[in-house]
Amino acid sequence: MIETQNLSKRYGRIQAVDDVSFRVEPGQVLGFLGPNGAGKSTTMKMIAGFLTPSSGSAKVCGFDVREQSIQARRELGYLSEGAPSYGEMTVWGFLNFIADVRGLQGAQRRERLDDAVGRLQLGGVLMQVIDTLSKGFRRRVGLAQAILHDPRVLILDEPTDGLDPNQKHEVRSLIQSMAAQRTIVISTHILEEVNAVCSRAIIIASGRVLADSTPAELEARSRYHGAVSLTTPEPLAVRDGLLRVEGVAQVEIDAQDGRITAFPRAGQKIFEQVGEFLRSQSVPVSEVQLERGRLDEVFRNITQAAQPAKEAA
Amino acid sequence: MNPVRAIFKRELASYFATPVAYVFIVIFLVLAGAFTFYLGGFYERGQADLQPFFNFHPWLYLFLVPAVSMRLWSEERKSGTIELLLTLPVTMWQAVLGKFLAAWAFICIALALTFPIWLTVNYLGDPDNGAILAGYLGSALMAGAFLAIGACLSAATRNQVIAFILTVVVCFVLLLAGFSLVLEAISAVFPQGVVDAVAGLSFLTHFSAIAKGVVDLRDALYFVLTIVFWLVACALVIDLRKAD
Numbered sequence: 048m049i050e051t052q053n054l055s056k057r058y059g060r061i062q063a064v065d066d067v068s069f070r071v072e073p074g075q076v077l078g079f080l081g082p083n084g085a086g087k088s089t090t091m092k093m094i095a096g097f098l099t100p101s102s103g104s105a106k107v108c109g110f111d112v113r114e115q116s117i118q119a120r121r122e123l124g125y126l127s128e129g130a131p132s133y134g135e136m137t138v139w140g141f142l143n144f145i146a147d148v149r150g151l152q153g154a155q156r157r158e159r160l161d162d163a164v165g166r167l168q169l170g171g172v173l174m175q176v177i178d179t180l181s182k183g184f185r186r187r188v189g190l191a192q193a194i195l196h197d198p199r200v201l202i203l204d205e206p207t208d209g210l211d212p213n214q215k216h217e218v219r220s221l222i223q224s225m226a227a228q229r230t231i232v233i234s235t236h237i238l239e240e241v242n243a244v245c246s247r248a249i250i251i252a253s254g255r256v257l258a259d260s261t262p263a264e265l266e267a268r269s270r271y272h273g274a275v276s277l278t279t280p281e282p283l284a285v286r287d288g289l290l291r292v293e294g295v296a297q298v299e300i301d302a303q304d305g306r307i308t309a310f311p312r313a314g315q316k317i318f319e320q321v322g323e324f325l326r327s328q329s330v331p332v333s334e335v336q337l338e339r340g341r342l343d344e345v346f347r348n349i350t351q352a353a354q355p356a357k358e359a360a
Numbered sequence: 361m362n363p364v365r366a367i368f369k370r371e372l373a374s375y376f377a378t379p380v381a382y383v384f385i386v387i388f389l390v391l392a393g394a395f396t397f398y399l400g401g402f403y404e405r406g407q408a409d410l411q412p413f414f415n416f417h418p419w420l421y422l423f424l425v426p427a428v429s430m431r432l433w434s435e436e437r438k439s440g441t442i443e444l445l446l447t448l449p450v451t452m453w454q455a456v457l458g459k460f461l462a463a464w465a466f467i468c469i470a471l472a473l474t475f476p477i478w479l480t481v482n483y484l485g486d487p488d489n490g491a492i493l494a495g496y497l498g499s500a501l502m503a504g505a506f507l508a509i510g511a512c513l514s515a516a517t518r519n520q521v522i523a524f525i526l527t528v529v530v531c532f533v534l535l536l537a538g539f540s541l542v543l544e545a546i547s548a549v550f551p552q553g554v555v556d557a558v559a560g561l562s563f564l565t566h567f568s569a570i571a572k573g574v575v576d577l578r579d580a581l582y583f584v585l586t587i588v589f590w591l592v593a594c595a596l597v598i599d600l601r602k603a604d
Contacts, residue, residue: 092443095447096446096447097443097446097447097602098602117449117450117451120447120448120449121449123447125444125447127440127443127444127447128440129440131439131440131441131443131444132441132444133370133374133439133441134439135374135377135378136370136373136374136377140370140373144366144369144370145448147361147363147365147366147369147370148361148363148366148367148448148449148450149448149449150361150363192444
């Protein structure tokens with residue numbers, strides 16, 4: 048469980064994190080979204096006990112990160128941005144160092160090392176020096192370090208940044224496989240990741256929480272939510288037809304691929320009506336799709352709407 | 361395992377994981393030998409003791425210890441591992457102490473490898489081995505004090521070169537404070553009390569007595585307190601500058 052209350056961090060005149068309060072329960076995977084410099088990393092660093100908050104508090108499994116810092120850090124696995132590790136060590140030496148510091152011993156130590164090495168498929172590179180590994184492997188070493196003591200809370204700062212699509216998929220599967228009993232917070236600016244792994248998303252910009260809901264709810268805020276897109280050889284003719292369909296507010300043609308999107312009026316469903324229209328007019332279409340909503344558009348609207356407000360203030 | 365021990369073990373091993381350790385030890389041994397025999401006149405003195413050997417240690421440490429200490433914290437900061445280290449369940453003190461002790465142990469290993477000179481002087485004559493042991497002890501303590509200064513200044517910057525130069529300058533000032541030339545200059549202007557105070561701050565003053573084989577508790581205490589002072593400062597600097 049993670050709980051923050053009015054968490055703030057100020058560097059001189061810059062307010063990096065401003066009054067952030069949220070609570071994450073076991074079983075939840077919280078995605079932290081925001082443009083670069085929004086305060087995601089700073090918030091995570093404060094929860095991890097690296098930075099001291101200017102005001103407000105954070106608790107990990109009930110332990111205050113300032114007052115009971117060591118207990119809080121025992122419950123926590125943390126992967127900081129860029130997955131730093133001691134480059135001159137071998138993977139095995141590094142993981143054993145972490146096990147030493149975390150006080151793992153005997154059978155439990157062997158079991159935990161085996162589990163972390165197995166989950167991240169590090170078996171083949173155990174005796175390699177970390178500096179000689181590829182970026183993907185280094186990230187995995189950092190993840191192995193974070194999960195080594197089987198923590199109840201995991202904080203992962205951009206766990207898939209810089210990985211290739213296969214590696215991203217593996218890391219997401221790992222997060223999902225660990226999600227059931229744990230409290231997990233990941234930060235990302237890859238929006239597809241939110242749908243893939245997160246049960247909840249917080250959008251943060253200029254240090255403030257701008258949205259806190261499920262990915263589906265965020266998608267529903269999109270202009271595209273409930274819209275119908277289709278591809279046809281005669282876009283112009285179809286557009287005029289679609290505009291007459293009941294519930295359709297607007298029709299747009301994509302300038303690049305000629306795809307037509309029909310947007311519904313607020314609160315109306317138009318998929319069936321559009322389908323009916325296409326059948327009755329015998330319009331040749333090669334594909335039709337009901338849009339769920341576009342997170343990138345929602346993300347842009349939310350984060351950019353915050354900018355002028357901030358400048359005015 | 362106790363976190364201090366775990367950090368100590370890792371740090372010490374990391375010195376030997378790169379050629380740095382071997383280069384350092386070789387240069388230390390060559391310079392220690394050259395100073396003793398050529399500048400110190402080890403043979404010409406015709407005395408069976410290690411004074412010419414120990415007399416050059418402050419100057420040897422002046423450049424070699426900062427070379428060890430410069431990477432101590434600035435490297436952690438630069439590679440980002442400081443964030444890893446300080447989010448593990450270790451207190452600031454355990455981290456500072458573990459790293460310091462490992463660097464100190466490394467320099468003590470280099471110092472211990474000068475043992476052939478002890479064998480030589482025992483072969484050539486009949487020295488006071490108690491005094492030699494005291495000299496080694498004093499030298500190790502002084503190296504610790506240099507190192508603590510270096511640790512603190514290394515925590516202040518992510519640039520190793522800056523850490524090196526700052527450490528050399530601070531250590532040089534602390535050495536000069538006990539140099540007779542400087543003390544005479546001060547005594548021309550200030551009363552004797554000021555001269556004694558300045559001399560009392562110097563490494564040279566406290567080390568020269570130990571190097572002669574006289575272990576005064578006050579001299580040993582001086583070095584221990586210097587180490588403690590700079591390590592406390594080191595912990596404070598890290599805490600203040602973590603965000604950078």
